[in-house]
Amino acid sequence: MELRSNFPVGSPRWATRRTQWKALGLTDEDLTKPKIAVVNSSSKLAPCFSHLDDIADRVCEAVRQAGGVAFEIRTVAPTDFIMAAGGKGGYVLSSRDLLANDVEAAVEGAMLDGMICLASCDKTTPGQLMAAGRINVPTIVIPCGYQPCGVLDSGEPADIEEVFIQAGHVATGGITVEDLCSISDRAIKGPGVCTGMGTANTMHIVAEALGMTLPGAAPVAANSPKMWDNAARSAAAILDAVRHGRTPRSIMTAGAFRNAAAAVLAVSGSINSVKHLQAIAVETGVDVDINGLFTELAEHVRPLAAVRPSGPDSIEDFEGAGGARAVLTQLKPVLDLHATTITGESLNQALEGFEVPDPELIRPLDNPRGVQATIQILRGSLAPEGSIVKLSATEKREDRFAGPARVFEEAAAAISAIETGAVLPGEVLVLRGVGPVGTPGMGMASNVVFALNGAGLTGKVAVVTDGQLSGLVNQGIVVGEVKPEGGVDGPLRLVRDGDRVAIDIPARTVDLDVPAGELDHRRTESAAPRSGGQTRGWLGLYARNVSPLEHGATLSR
Structure with missing residues (x-):
């Protein structure tokens, strides 16, 4: 087999690589085999990643048994609940792109032949898929599972x-x-990702819908027999993909992104998947408007499943009912079934003969669990490039809300105002400057939403923010990821206390009721857009190079 990792025998590059790899115990025969990166975002900072070292060891051995050579490489391991403590939360989303660059540096620098990516917490899966799309070597994703849920x-x-x-x-x-x-x-x-249909489980399902996992791989309980079986079979699958030249750009096509968006809507998945899908598309070179896809598909795809907290079901029950494979089977009428998967099959072939084990828990398109799409893209004079609202999977919401703005530049200031009773019923709490540029890196806004809940203001105070929301949050009227963000020139930057803000979920609009002439006046007299004040280190580099959120917030400038 002709491999990019092999250099002419006797050349300096061949000789030095041979010297280094022989010191690791490889044989001359090994040096001619496909060389596979096992991308491991292991970390002892959080249980999401704490089991990955054992998986990496087993996968490396499976690659060897399948006829390849595995090299484990390490990357940053972003985790919201731990790493959001510093940098105003900006290290979390920005670490997604740091991870993608970690992968590129190791795999491209060494000219390896393929990748097996161990997918865990929220940002690992999109970061790995972004790297796969960018460097375009054969890649397979292994979802490494959700943690056991506690009981009170x-x-x-x-x-x-x-x-x-x-x-x-x-x-x-x-x-x-x-x-x-x-x-x-x-x-x-136990180890693994959060048990609800948050960003981690959603992105594992997205990876399968994109064709980048084995069929039936997501979701899966961490360290379960099914997870170990997927890991072993993925080793053989990646070697087959290397032999046949199946690369991410041949798999993650426009049709595959449409399939992934439909799957997210069907499982009432995380709103964070929208920006992650856009980022993956950018890195893959696919010209697709993910916001537009969600808007279009929301007319046809209702929640087919209802996993906590958007509905009553557990992730274990969802997996038992067939998981992503069952969802894709029920979505067949709206999918691109010609899309290719990492195994070389079309999506139609991958689903052929599969029967949904529990069609009441994962329902067909014409008998959904809910009556409205749970991810709604809102546009309007306050969000001309779009914003996102997450709704419940099982309750119909037709909220409309209008009121005077109360503007905050920091989450801590907003929380303090809520706790002291300074935020009043009927107001629209506007939290800005927490987007990718403004923080930089994107700050968490969910703590403000939960503070409102604690103060008994859910539904009485609406929230409009350019910040990131938890993949599970759906409390009250919350409009997130407003674009353009407040850290750049746009309407959100110009809102002042007392301005009337109107949110209309059925009409999918969010508007600022201020005359255009007044906004122009504010623009000329206001200071330049703020950049979070971060000029040094990783976040400073990120702030200077990040693209707008509507383009996935990638480092593509």
Whole structure:
């Protein structure tokens, strides 16, 4: 087999690589085999990644048994709940792009022949897929599983999202620190990603819908027999892909992105998947408007599944009902079934003969679990490039809200105002400057939403923000990821206290009721857009180079 990793025998590059790799125990025969990167975002910072070293070892051995040579490479391991503490939360999203560059540097620098990516927490999957699209070597993603869900004395499930929500009630006396710690102690019972249909499980499903995993790979319980079987079979699959030249750009086509968007809507997935899909498309060189896809598909695709917290079902029940494969089977009428998968099959072939085990839990298109798309793209004079609202999978929402703006530049200031009663019912809380440029890196806005919940203001105060929301949040009227963000020139930067803001979810609009002439006047008299004040280090580099959020917030400038 002709491999890019092999250099002419006797050449300096061949000789030095041979010397280094022989020192690692490889044989001359090994040096002629396909050389596969096992991309491992292992970390002991969080349980999302704590089991990946064992998986990497098993995958490396499976590659060897399948006839290849595996090289484990390490990358940054972004995790929202831990790494959002510093840099105003900006290290989380920006680490997605750092991860993609980590992968590029190792795989392209060494001229390896393929990649197996161990997908875990929120940003690892999109970062790995961005790298795959950019360097275009054969790649397969292995979803490494969700953690066991905790259980309270009442028998109710408990997870870290519940901890996050309840923490917003401490300041107002809605819950004691002791009771909060009791939930915290029980929320996580093993390694893996969050158990709900948050960003991690959504992106694992996205990877399968894009054709970049084995069929039936997502979701999966961490360290389960199914996960280990997927890992072993993925080793053989990547070697077959290398032999046949199946590259990410031949798999992640415009049709594949359409399939992924439909899958996200069908599972009531994370709103963060929208910007991640756009970023993957940018890196893959596919000219597709992901916001436009979600807007179009929302007319036809309702929630076919209802996993916590958007609905009553557990991720375990969803997996038992067929998971992503069942969802794609039910979505067949709206999918591009000619899209290729990493195995060389078309999507239609990959789904052929599969019967959905529980068509009540994962329903067909004509009998959905909900009556409206749960991801709504809102546009208007306040968000001319779009914004996102997440709705419940099982409850019909036709919210309209209009009120005076209360503007905050920092999440901490907004939370303080909520806790002291300075934010009043009927107001629209505008949190800006927490987008990719303004933070930089994109700050978390969900803590503000949960503070409103703790103060009893959910539904009484609307939120409009350019910040990132939890992939699970759907409390009240919350418009997130407003574009253009407040850190650049655009309407959001010009909002002032008292301006009337109107949100109309059925009409999919979010408007600023201020005359155009007044906005022009504010633009000329206001200071230049702020860049978060970060000029040094990784976040400074990110701020100077990040593209607008509507283009995926990639480092493509």
